[in-house]
Amino acid sequence: MKNHYQILIVGGGNAGISVAAQLLLKDPNLDIGILEPSDKHYYQPAWTLVGGGQFNVADTVREQSDVMPDNVEWIRKYADTFTPEKNTVITRDQIAFTYDYLVVSPGIQLRWEWVEGLQETLGKNNVCSNYSFDQCTYTWDVVKDFNGGTALFTSPGTPVKCGGAPQKIMYLASDIFNRKGVLKNTNVEFCNAGKVIFGVKKYAKTLQKVVDNYGIKANHRHDLIKIDGPNKKATFKVTDSEGKTSEVVKDFDLIHVTPPQSAPEFIIHSPLADEKGWIDVNKYTMQHKRYNNIFGLGDATNTPNAKTGAAVRKQAPVVVQNLLALMNNLPLPAQYNGYGSCPLVTGIGKLILAEFDYEGQPAESFPFDQSQERFSMYMLKKNVLPWMYWNKILKGTA
Numbered sequence: 001m002k003n004h005y006q007i008l009i010v011g012g013g014n015a016g017i018s019v020a021a022q023l024l025l026k027d028p029n030l031d032i033g034i035l036e037p038s039d040k041h042y043y044q045p046a047w048t049l050v051g052g053g054q055f056n057v058a059d060t061v062r063e064q065s066d067v068m069p070d071n072v073e074w075i076r077k078y079a080d081t082f083t084p085e086k087n088t089v090i091t092r093d094q095i096a097f098t099y100d101y102l103v104v105s106p107g108i109q110l111r112w113e114w115v116e117g118l119q120e121t122l123g124k125n126n127v128c129s130n131y132s133f134d135q136c137t138y139t140w141d142v143v144k145d146f147n148g149g150t151a152l153f154t155s156p157g158t159p160v161k162c163g164g165a166p167q168k169i170m171y172l173a174s175d176i177f178n179r180k181g182v183l184k185n186t187n188v189e190f191c192n193a194g195k196v197i198f199g200v201k202k203y204a205k206t207l208q209k210v211v212d213n214y215g216i217k218a219n220h221r222h223d224l225i226k227i228d229g230p231n232k233k234a235t236f237k238v239t240d241s242e243g244k245t246s247e248v249v250k251d252f253d254l255i256h257v258t259p260p261q262s263a264p265e266f267i268i269h270s271p272l273a274d275e276k277g278w279i280d281v282n283k284y285t286m287q288h289k290r291y292n293n294i295f296g297l298g299d300a301t302n303t304p305n306a307k308t309g310a311a312v313r314k315q316a317p318v319v320v321q322n323l324l325a326l327m328n329n330l331p332l333p334a335q336y337n338g339y340g341s342c343p344l345v346t347g348i349g350k351l352i353l354a355e356f357d358y359e360g361q362p363a364e365s366f367p368f369d370q371s372q373e374r375f376s377m378y379m380l381k382k383n384v385l386p387w388m389y390w391n392k393i394l395k396g397t398a
């Protein structure tokens with residue numbers, strides 16, 4: 001294995017593989033290395049459907065070796081330390097790699113440990129989460145066997161990947177409870193650290209109707225801080241409109257937890273981070289604000305868009321065009337407009353396709369009102385997008 005690459009990429013997830021594949025389509029002679037420790041590659045957006053019993057978990061994972069573009073060198077190691085002044089990344093096992101240009105895309109870190117008692121009880125006592133490959137099938141186990149009672153669905157106060165996912169599983173579960181005839185004996189509550197159901201008004205209006213139709217109680221400003229699995233109690237920090245906080249304990253029969261999330265620990269402690277720990281990039285060009293030969297994209301950056309694969313799809317070509325321009329000493333030509341998308345599953349066979357930009361303005365792809373629940377958009381999520389991911393996005397052609 002060599003120790004210097006023209007372009008070094010940290011993280012071979014959705015973003016890293018997309019960028020590598022697109023770069024090589026533009027110039028097959030580029031010398032690219034990808035630091036990626038995982039031997040598996042996941043299609044995470046389908047975990048929502050797995051938890052609702054509508055998708056096979058085995059179809060959400062492939063061997064990392066199968067998605068690595070040809071002509072890329074896969075370095076199966078964890079990046080650990082950055083010395084940007086020396087164009088160097090040091091791995092966890094203390095190997096130094098140097099580069100001419102660096103692309104950083106290591107995703108987001110799940111912080112199960114920030115909720116007291118969660119790690120001990122996750123996957124037991126009807127405490128489930130779609131936020132991990134290992135856990136999302138347990139969500140389906142508990143949803144399908146649920147016979148009524150209190151079902152809580154939480155959404156934390158930190159940034160999360162796919163901000164809609166905490167409620168998508170709530171709607172799917174409510175639909176399934178309804179079909180089984182147990183919804184009428186069930187108290188479904190959305191315990192959300194945020195202040196509103198959804199940040200973009202156009203979609204929030206329809207979602208409020210969905211919430212009302214299922215009879216869901218929305219508890220905003222409720223942040224999960226503790227779980228006692230065996231006794232089925234969840235503690236929330238509640239902040240009132242004046243900023244005063246108190247604690248509320250709720251009994252549950254089922255709880256779906258969206259864990260708090262942060263930038264990866266090794267990024268937080270690196271010179272690439274902003275004051276909150278995220279990779280500090282220009283939100284239009286995706287170039288690092290202090291190191292010209294570094295670009296960042298995906299969930300780990302501080303760009304204020306919805307952290308989604310849909311955003312990555314629009315960021316990757318911007319990074320590729322700007323990086324190639326920089327290599328040729330040209331001005332950076334491409335700009336990202338903050339596009340993000342959230343396919344909000346509202347039940348089996350129903351979906352609102354929210355698409356919006358940095359300003360929270362709808363940026364829709366189809367010539368119809370996407371704030372309406374549609375079967376066609378559900379099929380897009382269930383069948384078309386997974387196919388596109390494996391066959392087009394990871395190949396750099398979409």
Ligand SMILES: Cc1cc2nc3c(=O)[nH]c(=O)nc-3n(C[C@H](O)[C@H](O)[C@H](O)COP(=O)(O)OP(=O)(O)OC[C@H]3O[C@@H](n4cnc5c(N)ncnc54)[C@H](O)[C@@H]3O)c2cc1C
Pocket residue numbers: 010011012013014015016035036037038043044045046047048077078079080105106107108130131132161162165264266297298299300307308309310311312341342343
């Ligand atoms: C339940 C759920 C539902 C979702 N639903 C949707 C949806 O409907 N639509 C949508 O667009 N998006 C959705 N997403 C979000 C989407 O999956 C992410 O936004 C997307 O994967 C981000 O890409 P990324 O490359 O930044 O991160 P990832 O794809 O997570 O990849 C990060 C990679 O970095 C690697 N890495 C980590 N640490 C290191 C290190 N130290 N050194 C080197 N490599 C490292 C990891 O192994 C991983 O391969 C969902 C996510 C979840 C969990």
